[in-house]
Amino acid sequence: MRLRAVCGFGTWKACIAARPHKLVGYIAGWRDDAGDRMTGQTKRQKDMRKALRATFPRIAFADSEQVLQMGLAGHLRHLPISIALWQAATSHIRHAHTDYDLLLDEGYDREAARFFVMEDMNRVLEDWGCARRIEAGTSDDVD
Known part of the structure; x- marks a missing residue:
C-alpha cells in the first residue's frame, strides 16, 4: 500500500x-490510496480514548497513555469501557502517584494502604478534572 x-x-x-x-x-x-484514514485503532480503543478525554480532561499525556494501555488489557476486555477506564485510572494513580507500594512494603495490608492513599488519589483525580471521587470502603479497583 x-x-x-x-x-x-x-x-x-x-x-x-x-x-x-x-x-x-x-x-x-x-x-x-483509497482515501481511508489509517488510524490503526479498534472501535474499543477509539471509544476508550473518547471516554478518557471526557472523564479526565486534564490528564497528562504520559499518564493517559499508561491508563489507556491498562484499560485495554485483556483481563478488562469483558467490562464496559467506563468501568475498565475507571479501574485502570485508579490503579495507575494508586501505584504511580501515591505511597501505596511503600505502605505495602512497610507491612500494611491492602485495605489499610488504600485507606491512607485515598486523599492523595482524590487530589490527583481533581487535578485531572474528574468529577468522580474515591470513597472509603469501595473496592472497584484492580491492581
Whole structure:
C-alpha cells in the first residue's frame, strides 16, 4: 500500500519542510490510496480514548497513555469501557502517584494502604478534572 500526503505539498518531506510546527497534524492526515484514514485503532480503543478525554480532561499525556494501555488489557476486555477506564485510572494513580507500594512494603495490608492513599488519589483525580471521587470502603479497583 502506497501512502500519499494530503497536505498539498506532494510528499511528507515537503510537508515537514514547509510547516514543521504542523507535524502532528500532517501525520494524522496520512491516508492510503483509497482515501481511508489509517488510524490503526479498534472501535474499543477509539471509544476508550473518547471516554478518557471526557472523564479526565486534564490528564497528562504520559499518564493517559499508561491508563489507556491498562484499560485495554485483556483481563478488562469483558467490562464496559467506563468501568475498565475507571479501574485502570485508579490503579495507575494508586501505584504511580501515591505511597501505596511503600505502605505495602512497610507491612500494611491492602485495605489499610488504600485507606491512607485515598486523599492523595482524590487530589490527583481533581487535578485531572474528574468529577468522580474515591470513597472509603469501595473496592472497584484492580491492581
